[in-house]
Amino acid sequence: MSNSPLICRFGSGLELANLVVSSGLLSQTWDSISELDRELNPSEQIRFRVYQKPNCTVIAFVTSPTPTKPQLQEEDELVSSSFPHLFHFLCTKSNPTLxxxxxxVTLFSSLLDQLSNLKNQISNSVPLIVTGHSVGGSVASLFTLWLLESMNLADAKRxxxxxxxxxxxxxxxLQQAISRNSKRNSCFLHVAANQDLVPRLFVSGSVAYQPFGTYLLCxxxxxxxxxxxxxxxxLLLAVGSETARNQNPYVELEIFKYTETVKHVEDLVIYQGILKLGEAKVLPLRASTILQLDAIGIKRTQQPLIENMERREQFRAFKLKNAFDPGKKLNKMKEDMANLEWYKKTSMFEKEGYYDSYKHKRFPKDNDAIKFKKRLNQYWKKVVEEAEIMPQKENAPxxxxxxxxxxxxxxxxxPLDxxxxxxxxxKNYKADGRSEHFKKLEEWLKVDALTTKPDNRKKLNVSNSLTEDSCFWERVEEALMLCKSLRNGEGDRELTIMNLVTFEEYVMEQIKxxxxxxxxxxxxxxxxxWWREYESIIETSYKSKLTDLMKTGKYNKYADGSLDF
Structure with missing residues (x-):
């Protein structure tokens, strides 16, 4: 293998790594760790300090050296995010446990009071680098996750x-909680040298540890x-496997210092070219994979690893190409919505409206509406699913x-559902049949409505409006069943009448x-x-705002916005 330095372009994390290296942030952060490490008292388990740099604030964490490899592996126990109730916010409906x-977690918890005070003092005006070495890096990652939860997306980018x-x-x-959230996903860069055994300790164990973020393997x-x-x-398993095999497992682990590694990596950044392989007719993907392994000291003879990386890169490229992107399909969805708008208008000529036309399905156009509805439901279910995974705004993703x-x-x-x-x-659609994505869309609108001014001009355009309560027709259907029960003498008559009066009041509120x-x-x-059924059941002496509206025919003025209350 050539002695020339390699910097391989492989994966979008390279931009992050090159920025950190070329800007000097890598050496700044390691210098902070080195300075703090010299101050660490041998009896201390962990220490942190804030360093004000010219271009950023650095918060560094260091821990006392781990004595032996077996002792560290004895501490590889995973605990639920609910213990000690610090990271439950990472769980979502689609990712309920981690x-x-x-x-x-124990080390992080020991600093909680101090870190809570620090959290309140952190300024969002300058970039913030959180860093740590060995297990101190683990604590730095937990502190970063804890800190990001209280930040909006703009501040989190710093x-x-x-x-x-x-x-x-x-x-x-935990991996999915980070990788599926836009606020967390791009915030982690893990530096691991091939001579350092600590990053690989939990990779092949019986406990299912998983990496996250971008790895800078050196x-x-x-x-x-x-x-x-x-x-x-x-790669963590493959890198430096000879070193791991040759080391006595019962001697003290040498905590690897990254001073020379950081200097070497920063020197390499001036060589932005890629070596020519010298091998004839090598495919670009194979070339990139081999260069990638060369750069971290893995032999080209490891054919299964090379082939597996090629397959994963091809699959990753396929996923990126075919990833769900709401914007890509938006125009098609607009067409389907426009078609349903037309369906709604044409149904009005039949004096029954699009809800009832779809319910009875007597015409070819009703079959077309089925297709439009199906595509729109598939699309918006996916939009809601993606929004829940990667929220953009607290409570209203x-x-x-x-x-x-x-x-x-x-x-x-x-209404078509x-x-x-x-x-x-x-019966009981809202309780037993309503899709979760409709519930979420309604819930998020209510949150947004708290900061949105009401539109007082709705009556000027009411003829073209959609019914705001998308479950209005569910209430109508349930009211029809109540009338049927009342007419047939079924159930509690007094309760049925009370429920019908409640429906009356609801309808009148919507109309007003x-x-x-x-x-x-x-x-x-x-x-x-429903109105004709209800009118035939109620006593002639019964009066209400709705009965007055309906019996006098005033409702005919509603469509042109001239109805006064």
Whole structure:
């Protein structure tokens, strides 16, 4: 292998690593660790300090050396994120459980009071580097996760965690909690030398530790950047395997110092070229893979590892190419929404509205609506799923554009889901049949509405509006069943009447707020069918705001916004 230095472009983490190396941040952070390490009292388990640099603030963590390899591995126990209730925020519905290295959590917890005070003093005006060496790097990672939770996305972009020779700290649940969240995913750079055994201690153990973030793997030959967690695990096992085999497992582990490694890597940054392999007719992917392994001292004879890395890189490229991107499919979804808008308008000519037209499915256009609904549901379920994994705003993960696009979709399409549900003879849609993604879209709109001014001009455009409560037709269907029960003498009559009065009040509130589409008043709509059923049941002496509106025909003024209350 040539003696020339290698810097391999492999994975998007290279941009992060090159920025850290070329800007001098790598040496600044290691210098801070070295200075703090000299101050560490032998009796101390862990110490941290804040360093104000000209271009950033550095918070460094160091721990006392680990005595022997077997003793460290005895402490490889993983504990739930609920213990000690510090990292439960990492769990989501799609990723409900995760576990963290017990020793790291214990050390972090021992500093909690001091770190809480520090957290309140941290300024968001300058970049923040959190760093640590060996197990101190594990604590630095936990502190970074804990800190990011209290930051908005803009402030989080000014935080970077750089660890040196840190062991893995969590299971696949922790890995996913970080990699699937845009606020956390790009904040971690782990530096690991091929001579350092500590980063590999938990890779092949019985406990399922998993890496996260970008890894800067270094050797005397060069360095390379890896983001794919499976490749990181494989390379951590492969790098320096001879060193690991030759070391006596019962002697003290030598805690590897990164002074020379950092200097070597920073020297390499001036050589931005890539060596020519000298091998004829080598495919670009094979060449890139071989260069990547060369850079960290892995022999080219490890054919299975090379082939596996090629397959994973091809799969990663395929995933990136075919990854779900809401923007890519948005135009098609706009077409489907436009088609449903047209379906809604044409259904009004039949005097029943699009809800009832879809429910009865008598015409070819109803079959087209089924296709539009199916595609839109698939699309928005995926949008909501992605938003929950990678929130952009606390409690309201969708941005404004997507939130209101999702709201229009929900108001247009959920009534069709309700029509399908009740056409099967079912009941209690909201409790038993409603999709979770509709619930989320409604919940996020309510959060956003707290900071959004109400629109007082709705009645000027009510003729073209969608019913705001996407479950309005569910209430109508349930009210029709109440009328049927009352007419047949079923159930508690007094309770049934009370529920019907509650429905009356609900409808009147929607009408007063111009929150329902005027199509509910079409002669053949389910709402008008309910009204005729209800009118035939109630006593002639019974009066309410809704009965006055309906019996006098005032509701006919609703569509042009001229109805006064």
């Amino acid at each position: 576990s963290i290295h017990k020793a790291a 935080v970077l965690c750089i660890t040196f020779g840190a062991p893995l700290i969590g299971d696949k649940g 050797s005397e030959s060069g360095y390379t950047c890896i983001e794919d967690p499976e490749e990181v695990s494989q 969708l941005g404004i554009t997507w939130l209101y696009g999702g709201t229009n979709y929900r108001r247009m399409v959920e 309700i029509a399908d549900y009740y056409s099967k003879g079912l 707020n111009y929150a329902v589409s005027p199509e509910i008043f079409l002669d053949r709509s389910s709402f008008m069918r």
